[in-house]
Amino acid sequence: MKTDVISGKIEVRFGWESFPRQYSGGLLAGLMNKPMEIDCDASAVFLNRDKRPVSKEMTESVLNYQNSRMFDEAALHLGDNTKGELADDEVLVLDLDRIPGEVETIAFTLDLFKEKKRLESGTVQNTFVRIVIPDSGDEVCRSDFCSLNSGMKLAVCGFLHRAEKGWTFEAGQDSYNANDMKDALEHFS
DSSP: OBOSOBOSEEEEEEEEEEOTTOBOSHHHHHHTTOBOOOOOEEEEEEEOTTSSBSOSSHHHHEEBTTBOEETTTTEEEOOOOSSOOSSOOEEEEEEGGGSOTTOOEEEEEEEOTTOOSOOOTTSEEEEEEEEEOTTTOOEEEEEEEOOBBTTBOEEEEEEEEEETTEEEEEEEEEEEOOSSHHHHHGGGO
């Protein structure tokens, strides 16, 4: 499903929460019903017309919390959330009118590359990505997608495709078991 044309400045907001029956901290924390904190990471991967990253250098093709400013600040990552609380956990700000012309598609991903614990099925649930107009707070589109676990360390949750007079959003549902983002970029080529 593709959306109407989007242009100008947008916020891409990601959210997730841990599976409610998983607890950390031993018996006492389990008795107090303290949910496990999960550190997912949101990224934008900038792809050319061949659906390959625009550069072999990650700093020139992937916006994430470690590479938080790209294209003269036309693309910003607002920070790393290490808990996940089914809110807007991580936010990217994109000025679509200033994204370089070589970028034809922007893939939005959520990953578990940093997670050190052994993750069981359904560890991360209620995952979503939504696009919001910053000034009004209006939600333009949204994609709710699959759970993440140790077998699926990266989910591609949506795409923006360059259109004649802006960009269109397409929901994504692909997941991959990659070791890190560099490994994951191989899936885009």
